[in-house]
Ligand code: HEC
Ligand code: HEC
Ligand code: HEC
Ligand code: HEC
Ligand code: HEC
């Protein structure tokens with residue numbers, strides 16, 4: 001009896017350890033593929049945090065769609081060495097209104113403008129201290145070595161810094177767990193051997209008991225045991241049932257839908273690598289109900305010059321010549337009975353695109369990530385606290401009032417009427 005139980009524990013432990021080892025191995029391989037190099041020191045002193053952050057924000061919101069901070073060309077020149085080419089007195093009016101500088105007959109500006117096929121740089125009505133912060137940021141960052149992060153899915157390199165903290169932490173945790181399990185296993189084996197020896201020395205053991213005590217542990221016997229086979233059968237039935245049910249519930253839901261588009265347009269390239277702001281193309285997304293799909297003119301802001309020879313880009317030219325819009329295939333589509341407004345969510349509530357669309361900037365082809373069911377809308381409205389852009393007096397007062405009556409629990413969208421049928425249904 002007693003010895004029998006020990007072998008069952010041995011088997012259980014074996015299965016547990018086997019599982020842990022395999023998952024640890026797979027995970028360790030994953031993390032081997034990423035490598036980061038440290039940021040080299042660029043010599044120039046870093047501006048104060050406040051100046052640096054102001055400059056960084058201005059740069060990221062306004063310039064990264066056309067310029068790289070390093071030497072690489074994008075739509076316009078890279079920023080490395082810009083202060084050797086030009087000084088502040090030239091740069092400030094240029095950023096505020098480059099066309100005015102060109103019109104004034106400035107030789108450098110005209111040469112540059114022609115070199116870039118007369119692509120017009122956007123004008124920016126920045127204040128003087130904003131210009132200074134922006135230029136301080138550019139001066140500092142453009143002299144840093146680019147931080148290169150190797151993508152896990154191939155050889156492409158992307159500039160930017162990335163944190164792998166959570167994955168490292170997970171590895172460490174797994175390592176510790178495996179170690180503890182090995183320790184437990186060792187102790188258990190020790191106990192088993194001691195008990196075996198003790199039982200063998202006993203005289204009054206009958207034959208059947210002796211056999212069990214001396215039996216060798218065979219890991220493959222696990223696969224033949226009734227408990228194991230029963231477990232596998234149960235899991236199989238559950239998986240089949242779950243897939244069947246999901247299939248039935250999912251009728252009419254297009255989650256995962258990712259049609260091939262007429263032009264091989266890549267968000268990974270445009271929004272990811274070149275960091276073009278979503279709102280640059282989806283012009284309605286912060287202002288109106290619909291995000292809108294960009295017209296060919298918006299593509300031409302850059303492709304009148306970038307990759308003109310490519311057959312994919314030629315399709316844009318053809319659309320413009322024939323005066324026919326590009327026939328993009330619609331992916332997200334609510335039924336007519338529902339009303340959804342983008343600006344309410346992006347601008348008022350300050351939600352990120354990723355919360356509803358997934359990481360579009362990593363998608364080669366856009367796929368629908370959210371189910372877009374009523375339950376999905378309602379769930380989020382139940383859970384989300386009302387959060388809004390600063391300086392909206394209506395909400396400031398509403399929240400103040402809420403705190404006065406309901407205490408500290410955050411006010412959810414549900415409480416401002418986000419579950420009322422008429423808000424979402426015409
Ligand atoms: C729509 C694209 C676009 C945006 C946005 C843009 N630029 Fe430019 N920039 C250009 C182009 C193109 C040129 C090359 C000159 C030309 O064609 O007008 C240029 C030239 C420059 C130059 C001169 C480079 C040199 O090598 O002499 C500087 C400096 C510059 N931009 C800074 C900025 C800053 C700072 C911002 C953000 C506040 C910005 N640009 C935003 C397109 C852009
Ligand atoms: C350079 C222009 C451009 C930029 C920048 C851009 N998009 Fe798009 N987006 C498009 C075009 C063109 C389509 C239609 C073709 C397609 O689906 O790929 C599209 C389609 C989409 C769709 C699917 C629309 C549908 O039919 O349901 C989503 C969602 C989307 N974009 C989100 C984003 C997000 C989020 C960002 C920012 C991270 C972004 N886009 C940046 C041009 C752009
Ligand atoms: C702000 C600038 C910008 C805008 C706007 C823009 N693109 Fe691009 N696009 C680029 C850059 C930069 C590349 C990369 C070129 C390279 O690989 O050298 C590119 C590459 C492409 C490519 C790949 C071309 C090839 O053969 O490798 C396609 C297709 C494309 N864009 C389509 C579009 C479409 C469609 C739009 C409009 C919805 C658009 N782009 C808007 C800057 C832009
Ligand atoms: C709260 C969820 C939510 C957020 C946040 C959100 N979207 Fe959407 N998006 C939707 C839904 C729902 C649709 C389908 C709308 C329809 O069919 O009427 C959609 C549709 C789209 C479309 C297709 C064209 C259209 O307007 O119907 C684009 C493009 C798009 N979103 C881009 C974006 C971008 C870019 C952002 C971030 C700035 C963003 N979305 C943020 C939920 C969201
Ligand atoms: C990721 C969370 C999220 C999802 C998903 C979401 N919403 Fe919202 N929604 C919000 C938040 C947050 C607000 C509050 C905005 C504000 O402060 O007014 C809001 C507000 C609204 C409002 C205005 C409510 C009011 O009382 O003023 C409507 C209408 C709405 N959402 C419709 C929809 C529809 C339709 C869907 C699904 C297609 C949807 N939402 C999906 C987060 C979400």
Ligand code: HEC
Pocket residue numbers: 334335337338372373374377378381418419420421422423424425
């Ligand atoms: C936050 C937004 C939201 C609210 C609030 C809301 N709905 Fe919906 N409802 C939707 C969306 C989005 C759909 C479409 C989903 C789909 O096609 O699966 C929908 C679909 C439906 C449908 C199914 C129609 C069909 O053809 O399948 C019915 C019925 C419905 N809603 C009734 C209601 C009633 C009744 C209420 C009030 C108790 C309500 N809804 C409140 C967003 C909402």
